Amino acid sequence: MEKVNVFDQVASNRRKSVLLGILVFLFLFAFVYSISYIFFPDFLFAILIFATILIIAHTFISYNYGDKIVLSSTGAKPVEDNRKYAYLINTVEGLSIAAGIPKPKIYVIESDEINAYSTGKDPKHASVAVTTGALENLDRDELEGVIGHELSHIKNFDIRFGMIVAVMVGLVAIVSNIILRSWIWGGQSNRRERGNAGLLILVGLALAIISPIIVRLVQLAVSRKREYLADASSAQLTRYPDGLADALEKIKKHNEGKMKVSEAVSHIFIADPNKSPLDDLFATHPPIEERIRILRAM
């Protein structure tokens, strides 16, 4: 098996997180700039300062509280009944020891689908969430495979990047929505008055339409390779690749892709929670058959 170099992966994730933060900052700044240039040219400077403060605050919040946002948006509840979930708690604790990371906080999502994800800014501030469907349908070896996969994401700092992407995707979706609406309802009269702003109007509109697509592309470019890597690391932790392979087979048979979670967080799940007709083109997850085939060959 190819040696998985955790250090390279961690460094790359830290680098990409910073890069993405800067990119999104510039994007939002360009948004605000073109919009205020078109609609409120007299207050351009004040608006830009105000917007910069807001964007910095948002970046700070997404870094430090992104995990809370992700957890609550997926309906994850912290595990309180230690007796009822002893099985899950023991599995997570055992594999954390094997991975050499602190024990993450454990959450449960009420859903019949078999799925799981992890989030947080680093291994010391990490959470892992598992659906009730996974607890009911997976046996111990299979659950260990799934948890091992999630703990590998934590150890590799995939969670930091995934969390930032999730929160940013959510924000860009909201902002571009606002712009498109204000364009449709309030834009026409201004457009006639300020003919020379035509170029900027186009840029603003193009940003509003293109940026969600770009962010979506970032989202899917990053998560495919990570899934294979986390599968391999999980097998290294449990020393039993068939456990995860069996779990993926159950997911394939059992799941209907109807978890009703936001598209912004779909990339952090172990298996795509929403199935859509566009999956062949824009799937955030590698084909499950391929993942099973690789695990079986280990």
Next chain:
Amino acid sequence: MAISLWILLIPGAIVAAFILVLIYYYNRIRVLSNRIDNAWSQIDVQLKKRADLVPNLVNTVKGYMTHEKNAIKMVTEARERMLGAGNAKDRMKADGQLAKALKTIFALAENYPNLKASENFKLLQEQLEGVENKVAYSRQFYNDSVLEFNNLITTFPGNLFAGGRTTKEYFEATEAERAPVKVEF
């Protein structure tokens, strides 16, 4: 002027680079060595947890398994031997016996439907199975850490910085634990 500056700079840069590499390897070896010590104490923590669960189990089981005094005695004795062990090797050996004795108890429990149905017993069974896994995983982490350390100090250029450190020993499984073998790769 320019040439004499270069003559000074180049050896200076080489020395500086050497010092940086030296610091890197010194720290890396230290970090890995500390991780091994930490992993070793983690094994002990899990063994202690297993020992702590035993009295609970014995109390729960005693009322139901009236004909299995021997098996219960074996568990209690193995636990005492483990807690009283002076060195790590004896402790591991006693723990192997404790694990075996616990397996016997759970096998015998199959004959007592009332016991098996008891919530308390179910939870204890889950906790002991959990500890069993944690013991195995803490050993695995120990061995993984040893592997990384040994690789570093025996391969080039790490071996130049090993400073007389020798490779650490792997943790070998005892007889009782060899039974449920998982796929290794």
